[in-house]
Amino acid sequence: MRLTQSISCLALLGSGLLAAVPAWSAHAYALWGEPKYPADFRHFDYVNPDAPKGGTLRLVSNLRYSTFDKYNPFTLKGSPPAYLADMMFETLLTGSLDETATGYGLLAEDVSVPPDGMSATFRLRAEARFHNGKPVLAKDVKHSFDTLMGKFAQPGYKTIMAEVEGCDVIDQRTVRFRFKKANRELPLTVGAALPVFSADWGVVDGKAKPFDEVVTDTPIGSGPYRIGPVKFGKDITYVRDPAYWGAKLPVRMGMGNFDQISIKIYRDSTARLEALKAGEFDLMRINSAGDWARRLTGKRFDSGELQKGQFANKLPSGFQSYFINSRREKLSDARVREALGLAFDFEWMSRQMFYGAYTRVHGLFGNTACETRGEPSALERELLEPYKDSLPAGTLGPISVPPRTDEGGSLRGNLRRAQKLLEDAGWRVQDGVLRNAKGEPMEIEYLDSSETGIKGVSPWMRNLEKLGIRLKVRIVDYALYQQRLDKYDYDIISLNVPGTNNPGQEYADLFGSAAADQEGASNFVGVKSKAVDAMIQKMVSAKTEEQMLAACHALERIIVQGHYLIPQFYSAKHRMVYDGWRVAFPETMPAYSPGELWAVYVWWARMPPQVTHVNASADKGR
Incomplete structure (x- = not known):
């Protein structure tokens, strides 16, 4: 240190x-x-310290939930507006x-x-x-x-x-x-x-409310923006505070340039895309490979008003994955969980659905120094050895990599391996249905809050049918989805967990034993392991980078070999469409910028906005 x-x-x-x-x-x-x-x-290298102040940045909420019902982003229940914590709290x-x-x-x-x-x-x-x-x-x-x-x-x-x-x-x-x-x-x-907020927030007539009752009280933060015009539950606009106290600080120079940042909410992804084409937004992240490859067309693209930008970054890949709830008896055996992963054919999906736009996720710490490869080092073995009797099979050997269906592998081969694992775990096919010794069928529910989740899970569903497994898709509204997540009431869910270059105590919330039984925590897979708890503790208490990396690798080995996650995919680029006539940005995007927040933080409005045809591709306001 x-x-x-x-x-x-x-x-x-x-x-x-x-x-x-x-x-x-x-x-x-x-x-x-x-x-x-x-x-x-004087300022960060990636900002324009002379960026003009003014104008409006129009965004669309890309959050999973389609509305908001509170202004307090720190309580358990309810959904806050997009970006509120970033705008208002420091x-x-x-x-x-x-x-x-x-x-x-x-x-x-x-x-x-x-x-x-x-x-x-x-x-x-x-x-x-x-x-x-x-x-x-x-x-x-x-x-x-x-x-x-x-x-x-x-x-x-x-x-x-x-x-x-x-x-x-x-x-x-x-x-x-x-x-x-x-x-x-x-x-x-x-x-x-x-986050720091005023002790006056939630105080009425000199008496402080319980924090869970601080719901629609206007937040009292210290950030560069305040809440402006609102259609509660629909759209929200943040207004730049002209008297913002920190405007001249080196860490704030060239930032917070828009007078207003408006966030529109669309429940339907198709409507959102059409609204972009109609000129409703100045910036929108594109998460669909199909949209990016085939649907971003129209007169505003032809004129150069709307531009497609792929901004490379060095962000950790994170681990967007299917999370398997090992609390469920039928999913408590690692062999069953591994068999489910063997039926997931990423290579087919990449070719047929994703236009080759994504890379497969590997483990927890991809694209960072913590990423684990090959055999454990001597220091990793030293950390794991005291727990060897409780570790998942193979933890002390080469780390597992996601199964492939190319480069010598095949879906047929993977399904045969899966069938053997299921038989070893006590499941056998009877009349086309996989059943345990009690005769109970293997039926699994995939829970999601978006209709788009069906498209991604459908190929996997067909492959599981070949093993006699029925995967049902249950789509619920976000409020119920969040409630079921809080109570761990699901078999499988899909989540995108952002990565980090410096993992720490937050992994106790994701995989620690104490969080496994705590309602509203984030141990979604339900792992309870003394070895996992010990590795997390070693990770956060490391005194050298070498010690931290060894603990990270050891933790990743346990989770990967336990097959709690079925890795999905990530992109090392931010795919964004922006209005080149209305907004401008610095020449270089910082390596660790999280997409839209780069625009929120450091972009600026063209003053005044262009209304004539220009070659925006040659001049991106740089």
């Missing part, structure tokens, strides 16, 4: 308590190595989009970590203000932490902050987080992952 400030010595205070005296010279905290940007940097530190694992001062101007690594102290900027005009104070940071650790907040916050002992107000603008144990990631976690 390195800090860009000198760490002061410990001193005995007059009260007899031992405390760290901060040196107050850090502008950033880097998990590994040194920050890219020095203390005197953190003590903020990352850049062209490096990983570094946080630069945002609400905080300094960060200090003592030599024992048991705390992190932040000093808040005197100029930081909430939307109600009040200063951002240490008491608000503590209030935010305590609230998000409470029973009404999403449980994911409690998981990632599990090693944080508490939050103390040192003085009006100084706050200290105490840690249960030294963990080099925690200063970055509390600095960059804890």
Whole structure:
């Protein structure tokens, strides 16, 4: 762990308590190595510091849910509007989009970590203000932490902050987080992952509501945008705060350029695409390979007004996968789960459905240094050996790779392997139906909230029929879908989990034993394993990058060999359509930019918008 400030010595205070005296010279905290940007940097390299302010960016919500019913993005129940948390709430530190694992001062101007690594102290900027005009104070940071650790907040916050002992107000603008144990990631976690909101949010007539009753109360954050015109449950517009306190900060220069950012909601994907062609949006991410290859046509494309852009990135691939609920008795055997994966023919789908646009997902940590290959290293074996009797078969051998139906493999061969695994697990075909020893048929329900999920699962369904397995598709509205996810009431679901270059405590929410029985957590596959818990703990407590990588590899081996996930696919490019007459952007997209948020953060409006035919492909406003 390195800090860009000198760490002061410990001193005995007059009260007899031992405390760290901060040196107050850090502008950033880097998990590994040194920050890219020095203390005197003026702006991030990927912004245009002279970008004009003004205009409107018109977006369409790409969230799974088609509406919103609350303004509070931190509670468990309900759906908030797209981008609200990004627009309205800020953190003590903020990352850049062209490096990983570094946080630069945002609400905080300094960060200090003592030599024992048991705390992190932040000093808040005197100029930081909430939307109600009040200063951002240490008491608000503590209030935010305590609230998000409470029973009404999403449980994911409690998981990632599990090693944080508490939050103390040192003085009006100084706050200290105490840690249960030294963990080099925690200063970055509390600095960059804890949203800060005013203690006045949800207070009515001097009395604070329970946090789960703070639903449509206008958020009191400190971000560059506020809520503007709203058709509640339908469309929302965010309005740039002309008095935004942080506009001149190096981490905010050249950002937040649009006066308004409007988000429209369309329930139907076809209607959304037609609205794009009709000029309803300035930017839309295209998730369908078929839409990208065949349906982006029309007069606005012919004139050059609408442009297709494929923006390469270095983001982790994440693990978009089918998640198999091992809590279900029929899916509790890893051999059954492996057999289901053998019936998934990605290569056929890539040729026939996806126009070769996607790459198969491998494991948890694709496209990062944590990605696991081949045999375990000596250090990985050392971590896994104490748990060898409980590990999934093959964990201490070469890591499994998704089955293929090309390069020497075939679907027929994969199905034969699957049939053998099912027989070994006690399932046999009787009259064309796969049954267990009790005579119960193998019927599995795939749960989704979108009709488009049927298209992707149909080829898999046909292949499973050859094994005597009936896969039923159940499409429900998003509210019911979310409710069933919270209660783990499903057999199989499809989720896209974003990747990370620096995995940490959030993996306890995804795969930790404690989260497996916690309603509303994210252990969707239901794994409960002491080995998994130990690897996650080793991962987050690693003192060197080598130790972290070994723990990541060991964790990935257990999950992959347990066949809890059936890997799907990802793209290393952001496919986006944008209105070249209305918006402009810097020449280079930062390597770790998450798609539409690049536009939200750093694009700007052409002033005034073009209304005549131009060759937008030659001049992208760069």
